[in-house]
Amino acid sequence: MTLESAPDFTVPADRPVTGEQVTSPGSEWWRTAVIYQIYPRSFADSTGDGIGDLPGITSRLHSLAELGVDAVWLSPFFSSPQKDAGYDVSDYCDVDPMFGTLADFDTLMATAHDLGLRVIADMVPNHTSDQHRWFQEALASSEGSAERDRYMFRDGKGPNGDIAPNNWESVFGGPMWQRITNPDGTPGQWYLHIFDVSQPDLNWENPWVREQFFDILRFWLDRGVDGFRVDVAHGMIKEEGLPDYTPPMETASMGGTAAAATDLVPGIADVPPDPPYWGHSGVHDIWRGWNAVLAEYPGDRVMAAEAWVDPLEKMALWVRPDEFSQAFNFGYMFTEWTARDMRKVVDDSIAAFGAVGAPSTWVLSNHDVVRHATRLALHADVPQGSGIGPKTPGKPDTASGLRRARAATSLMLSLPGSAYLYQGEELGLPEDMELPDSARQDPTWLRTNHEKYGRDGCRVPIPWEADKPSYGFGPSGNSWLPQPEDWAPYARDAQEGLAGSTLELYRTALALRSEHRLGAGAVQWLDGYGPDVIALRNGPVTVIVNLGKVAVELPIGELLLASEDIIGGALPADTAVWLRS
Incomplete structure (x- = not known):
């Protein structure tokens, strides 16, 4: 059995959407959506200056519609001095000239909706630029x-x-x-300033600040956005008195609760308290206010929380019916590559989010973490934001990382709920581990005196055409971060129609997920495959993932998808299949 070449997908004629569409409660589009994150400066450059922009994004949207995603999330494109790649906003109601104009944004919106793609904007409310x-x-x-x-x-x-x-x-x-x-x-x-010195924190106890953001939300909703991803949604409210705080140990996730592993016991009451600047209950009143603003507009508008909150039961408080629609599942993202741990986090996620009527979300990569095609092969912990560079000891094997990444994505896209993809992961892009120090721009690299490499390695402009300058990222050879010299095989045009390529694996998985309505399904675990194997059924699809080192025998069934070639009816290590029995 081998993975066959995916068919030539086209966008259905009846797919176009607008924000006016209304569904019954519990069946909103975002509950099952696959949402694709675009990091604007690294997606597509229309001018040749080496920086991606809104017209560049618009020119490539058809590729995302053909991929089979439901929506795109745009990382910040607002006016900004770019001290933190746009997460330092100087004007929330305008487009930075680096990326284009408001007219360019309107064109992007119209094109996306014509292609059946919804558009989610990234809102950054914890802080502004010091130039605001x-x-x-x-x-x-x-x-x-x-x-x-x-x-x-x-x-x-x-x-x-x-x-x-x-x-x-x-x-x-x-x-x-x-x-x-x-x-x-x-x-x-x-x-x-929780983040860079150029990013002063707003005082969210001030009613004036809250009113300004109501108007900012309405500005973009009036332009047709289908919702917002909200940066640092666990921040804003600080503990009264601003007491001193010393973390027990360095946290492995941005803003996550810092505690020694021996101190963590399941259950909210047994988790060390959040730092005095994260996760306080006062933030929930802010989000209820935002939820009410979105409710002023017709259709299903989504609000997704970047909330680094442990455990899952506490994160679920951010997605109660009158607050966020969904929250990023960072617990799932950082789960160890073992069958026991993966099964547990899936169960815990579905239970925690389901208890408040929210969909589970699944995510493996984004603009802040080491790409999962590299991370899953690491033999040592790399704290979030630290990054990997030329001097990192024990750098992972690229082939092993990609093999695990393909299996992990195959599992993720079979699960009920909503999934997030990060640009370039559909190409199998690894972390750029050899980025020269002279090119680095992440504030983490600068503020730690070059002790931490930061996040630039996952933000390198992505390749589109193997034989063009900057791999087709733009019309010149310029790119704001240098691209690796060996990325031609990862280019989109090098993978299109190629049986077994990562791009075709993603296209096939997304088409099958839609066809069999897996996002609206349910997980039924299947036993009997051994401790290193995950096996589940979602609707008519059986999913089997071998996270061990020894091949396991597969049951008889029609092969719908395989992350690697299947020979002789045995499932190799670090491989996933979808079967119809």
């Missing part, structure tokens, strides 16, 4: 003013106020506080 008008007005205003109260300004400690208000450390390294200089040249107050 609001922050500049705060700097020019006096202590205690209404303008200062928009942000987290505090007096320093010590006789001269030259000691930071507390000992918090930034996610990107270094202190979480920066002292300003007053207009008259004297030292002033300190402001909080």
Whole structure:
């Protein structure tokens, strides 16, 4: 049995969508959707300047419709100094000239809807850029003013106020506080920045701030967006008094609860408390307000939370009916490649999210983590944001990583709920582990004095055509991060129609997922295959994944999909199949 070449998929004539479509509660499109994340600066460049842009995205949307996804999520494209790749916003209601214009965005929206793709915008509410008008007005205003109260300004400690208000450390390294200089040249107050110094935290206890974001949401909803992915949705509200905090150990996930493994016991009450700047109950009132704004508009609008919250039972509080629609399942993303662990996280996810009426979500890669075609072959833990570089010891084997990644994706796309894909994973792209230090731009690399490589390795512009400059990323050979010299085989045109290619595996899996309505199905576990094998049935499809080292015999059935060639009726190691029995 071998994986046959996928058919030539076309976009159905009746597929076009608009935000006006309405479904009954419980059957909204986002409950079963496969959503494709676009990192704009690395997706497609229309000008040749080496930076992806909105017209470039628009020109490639047909490829995503043919791939078979339901929606695209655009990482930030708003006006920004780009100190943190657009997650430092200076104007929430305009497009950065780097990416185009509002007219370009409107064209993108119309094209996506014509192709049957919905569009989700990335909203960044925890902080702004230090170049935002609001922050500049705060700097020019006096202590205690209404303008200062928009942000987290505090007096320093010590006789001269030259000691930071507390000992918090930034996610990107270094202190979480920066002292300003007053207009008259004297030292002033300190402001909080959970991330880079150029990203001051907003004061979400201030009603004025909340009202501004209602208007920002409406601005984009009026332009037709189908929803929002919300950055740092576990942030905004800080513990009263801003007490000192020392993590028990370095956390492995951005913003996740830091605790020694021996301290973690299942159950919310037994998990160490969140840091004083993450996961506090006051955020839920913010999200209820946002939910109400989305409800003002017809159709099914989605709101997806980036909430680094442990355990799953607590994360589920973010997706109660009057808050977010769904939340990224980071527990699933970082689960060890063992049958026991994978089965447990699937069960726990379905139970936790289902308890509040929300769909489970599944995700393996995004713009903040090592690509799963590399991560799944790592032999050592790499904390989120640390990245992999030329001097990283024990770098993984690329072939082994891709083999596991193909099997992992085959499992993920068979599960009920909603799945997220990150651009380039359908090509089997690995992490760029040889990116030269001189090219790195992630604030983590800069703020840790080059101790952590950061996230640039997963953000390298993706390849489209094997024989063109910058692999077809743009009309020139320019790319804002250098592309590896050996990426030609990963290019989209090199894989189209090629039996067994990663692109055709994804296309086949997405077509079968849609045909058999697996996103709306249910998991029924199948036993008898041994401790290293996951076997389940979802509707008419049986899924078997061998996470061990020894091949296992397959049952008789029609082979619908295989992540690797199947020879002699045995399922090899690190391989997944879908069967119809």
